[in-house]
Amino acid sequence: MNRSSGDSTPTPAWKGIFFDVGGTLLYPDPATIGEVAGAVLGTAFSPADLLAAVQFGSVTIDEAMAAGQPIGTWWPLYIGGVLRHLGFSFQAGDPPLEECVRRLRERHRQRNLWSFLLPGTHQVLEQLTSEGYLLGVISNSDGQVRQQLIEAGLAPFFRFILDSHYVGHEKPDPAIFRLALRAARLQPAEVLYIGDIVHIDAHGARGVGMGALILDPLDRRANLWTTRLPDLTRLPDWLASSSSRS
Incomplete structure (x- = not known):
């Protein structure tokens, strides 16, 4: 898969990484x-x-x-x-x-x-936290996403968890991404958003100026988005590579 940042921030200096949940953290x-x-x-x-x-x-x-x-x-x-x-x-x-x-x-x-956790997810979030990234969640959900993350043991990693059911906006609406930026006190160019649906996650994030990375485990979105990884376990190395090129 293309590991360039062609669809993301050209010279990334990311301080925050925000995640989708369904299809990204939990399946x-x-x-x-x-x-x-x-x-x-x-x-x-x-x-x-x-x-x-x-x-x-x-x-x-x-x-x-x-x-x-x-x-x-x-x-x-x-x-x-x-x-x-x-x-x-x-x-x-x-x-x-x-x-x-x-x-x-x-x-x-x-x-x-949506309760299935792929192996390595906890370890990736632990590593990102230890490296100083501020982590958050933006999810189109039905009011259950916080409980899902608690049950999966993932909730403590996140500074904030935005559930569309409660905030009144759904991705790709820019409003929900801007709420996340306010919660993190970060600028759009300082944030990478990771999701699994190009037209909801990537387009929404890029619409407010965030970087956007799509998880594409079956390699089926090459014609839709170039900045893709097969799974979260590749993320730390990809971030290190992106940083070295900036």
């Missing part, structure tokens, strides 16, 4: 999705295929937004993308897709589905 639980999809579709899936499928879900959202399609309720679009990566192609309204969405939303009401 939908692959085991739960496998259990539900397996029951509806009558098949079993490997853990590796399920992880790749949940990572592909946000690619589907980027593809739709790039094509100018209205997103509307994003659950069918996201879960449809997950199932497509598993080899099942459904249209909105198809009964198997609708049943998977219904069951997964019910599971989500019982316990937040």
